[in-house]
Amino acid sequence: MPKLTILPAGAAIEVAEGTTLLQAILSAGQPIMHKCDSKAECGSCHVFVQDGRKSLSKIERPEHTKLDTIVGVGSKSRLACQAKMGAEDVTVELLGFSSGF
Numbered sequence: 001m002p003k004l005t006i007l008p009a010g011a012a013i014e015v016a017e018g019t020t021l022l023q024a025i026l027s028a029g030q031p032i033m034h035k036c037d038s039k040a041e042c043g044s045c046h047v048f049v050q051d052g053r054k055s056l057s058k059i060e061r062p063e064h065t066k067l068d069t070i071v072g073v074g075s076k077s078r079l080a081c082q083a084k085m086g087a088e089d090v091t092v093e094l095l096g097f098s099s100g101f
């Protein structure tokens, strides 16, 4: 199974393909907000994907629309509740509680 590394803690877990980054990060016991319950509406699950971006599921319209409204979004940005793991290893960086609003 592909490995997900979660910064800044450096936690690493194996994650089944098709699992959302949010599910994986929560199952690793790492802190991440998810106020809208994975509906791509709140933006609080915004993370930076530092490695393995191409392995993740493509950005669909609801995620794209929400990302457009978040300050500080860059080319590495994804909503953890929308991005699903592929076959390759991925490294994400949690942005803390100040992101996504």
Ligand code: FES
Binding pocket: 033, 034, 035, 036, 037, 038, 039, 040, 041, 042, 043, 044, 045, 046, 066, 079, 080, 081, 082
């Ligand atoms: S949990 Fe709200 S956008 Fe991801």
